[in-house]
Amino acid sequence: MRAALSFPTRPPRAALFALAASVLAHAALLGGGRARDAAARPARAVEVAWLAPPAVPVALPEPAPPALPMAQARSQRLNPRPPVPAVDAPAATPDAPLLRLAGPASWRYRLRQGGQDGEALLEWRPEADGRYSLRLTRRIGERALPAQESLGRTGNAGLAPERFALQRGGQDRQAINFDAEGRRISFSASPARLDLPEGAQDRLSWWLQLAAMVQAAPTPGGRWRVWVAGVRGELREWVFEAVDAEPAGGGTLHLRRQPLGPYDPGIELWLDPARGYWPVRLRQGDPETRGFEITLADVNS
Template identity: 40%
Template sequence: PAQPTPLLSPPPPATLHYELTVHRRGATLHGAARLDWRHDGHAYELRLALSGPSLPSRSQGSRGHIAPQGLVPDYFHDKGRGEQATHFDREGGRIVFSANSPQATLDAGMQDRLSVVMQLSMLLAADPARFPPGARIALPTAGTRDAGDWVFEVAGAEDLDLPGGRVTAIKLERPPRREYDQRIELWLAPGQAYAPVRLRLTTPDGGVVDQRWASTDRG
């Protein structure tokens, strides 16, 4: 029989700082990233900001509430050269995109592009034995234009030499779902409440955005 899904508890509030490296069109650019995670046990807010001398500033934000099954997003935004937003209309059972894309069905457990990282962290922290190497985790996830299942495969533990020190982390990977989609790699550190200590996005044209953990501010 299938194991019941464990109750998920949010990790303590924290701010994670990263060194940021961007490879694109033959150039390598450097900057910084900051992930702010705030909650009071009921409502949460998550914000990611990227910046650097030669990089356009970009930020993403997610806010919503916390339920026994994890994060329940209400609103997501992605701000770069322009700004796009995703609204989770729970009464109407739909997801509404500011990008004039067709509305999507709001499935149970739906995450956004940012909350999905913390949801994975909470899933692994609740019951690590459920996710051995080769395990697959499917989470319905909404971007700024569409929604669908994001399927992450657990690659296993790796030792990482990061700006903040040597860290053992569990690697998860979501391959591109279709042509012109990104590859997402994520490393969660058991010794840091399964915090994301590295995130790497690879675009179809070979560009890479790599965030590597440097320090953490608690609370």
């Protein structure tokens, strides 16, 4: 007869409590070890940091210069280089002849311009203080043409213009300014600023200047040079030559300007030695088209 199978009965409660206490004890031991490891890590990290090589010093940037005032900073941006001082034009040579100018006078001319007849008046007014005014007015019938006026100073070298104006209705419409101190010529109708040559003239003063130059050195067959500025910003050296070797029979000296280019209208003038080589006739271009010609009618001192 087989023996009957037997199953273990439920363990006593005391044994269960003992088993749970053992598990908790092991967990506490493991947790304590991890805590000790975590506490030890900062100490090892500090030790490694001290063993690392020292840091390389970094050069600090130099302190920035103090800020410039706004106007000065803007000037330096617009003009990064200092301006180059102007070079003075060569002075007149000591042995240059002194130029003698005529006394105050009003010169009346017959005018031929654009195929029409008219009249012109040239008024010359040198002052005792060394200043002068020179004015040319023209008229064809009842129509007044633009007037020309030259203002400046006189001296041993002749005329030194300071301002030339082309006038309409009594008002300056176009002008040239001669800055003797800064050695510059400026124009109202052009942005050009040109160096001022020694003895430079405007479109009216050259009449008298050339007369004084010829009177000072009336060399037969000679040449006379003068710089002349125009209202549109041009500055050219005009060279005049005597057409005749000398005045025939005590008459006028005929001069002609060398051509300035293929379309130059040309300038001719006749100087009278008996009147201090004053221009008694002047022609520019063709008086029947766009040019003009004036011929002395009488003189009032």
